[in-house]
Amino acid sequence: MDLKLRGKVAVVTGASVGIGLAVADALAGEGVQLVLAARQQERLEAAAADLAARHGVRALAVACDVASAAGVAQLVDATKDAFGGADILFNNAGTGSNETIMDAPDEKWQAYWELHVMAAVRLARAFVPTMRERGGGAILHNASICAVQPLGYEPIYNVTKAALMMFSKTLANEVIKDNIRVNTINPGLVLTPDWVKTAKQLTADTGGDWEGHLQQVANEHAPIRRFATPAELADFIVFLCSERASYSVGSTYFVDGGMLKTV
Structure with a gap:
């Protein structure tokens, strides 16, 4: 199936390892030019060089922290300088937590809010205008099954991923008029x-x-x-980024091997 993605530009956060790297690999396999963001510069640059060599695409490594406004600005500026903007944004940067609600300090709540929610808000504000100028685009948010089926040991992760899922739905309604499709992925065990x-x-x-x-x-x-393997999740995500998923707007997709206990 031709996904008609060749020549598009994709920004992938949390791209140096795991799900982010697998998505970048799958996008590159479709001929997509890449902007890869992560905090660990050496690992990120190695991943970018490998993807470029294997797939014959350009892969730009931008070492930054998207949990900060400065890090988002760095990523946006690098993307605009290299490609003029982006057609695809995969918001993937994130991590689990481990605490109780009674013991977790405000600072920890705020740090996860910045990483899981505000990074997506800031990146949307920055990239939606360039997607509009390019005729449309696709934004995918990597949330979690924990957004609706929480695990007891990570309440902050549960809450901030639920907020990300609602942000994704709200953003979808706002930007579909610009031919920008927004959806959420809720993985299970990967x-x-x-x-x-x-x-x-x-x-x-x-x-x-x-x-x-x-x-x-x-x-x-x-x-x-x-x-699941990261590659299994990546295949589904890349499909959602393509024109083949043109009627998928504001939805949340569970890729969880049946882990969700409700309908």
Whole structure:
């Protein structure tokens, strides 16, 4: 299926590893020019060089922190200087949390609000005008199944991802008149390096069977009884960025192996 994405420009945040890198790889495979954002410059530049070499596209690495207004401005300026704007924005930067509501300080709530919500707000304000000038575009927000089915150990993550999902819906209604489609992805269990790192830490004192630990997690939460690969999620996201998904507006898509317990 020709997704008609060749020559488009995509901005991907959290792009140096995991889901962000997999989405960048899949977009590059469709001939999309890339602007990759993440905080770790060396890893990001290595990823950009690899994608450019394998797919024959331009991949610009912009080391910045999109949780800050200055970091967003840096990313936007670099994109405009290199490509004049963007056709696709995948808001992916984010991370889990671990706290109780009673113990978490204001500063932690604010930090996650900036990362999961305000980054998306600021990037939309910056890129929607350039998408409008280019005839339209697609914005995808990577939220989480936890936005509607919370995990007890990460209330701040649950709350800020729920806010991101509502922002995405509200933005979709506002910009569809400009031929800009906005949607949300709510993944379930995706085997990212963070999951592997955590599993190794948790099993270090009990034999180190981190793979067995992850299998137990999958057995408990996902009827499919396994984690998704980042590439499986990326295939769906790239489709939503394309004209083939032209009637998908303001929706939230669960890619979770059956983890969601309601309809």
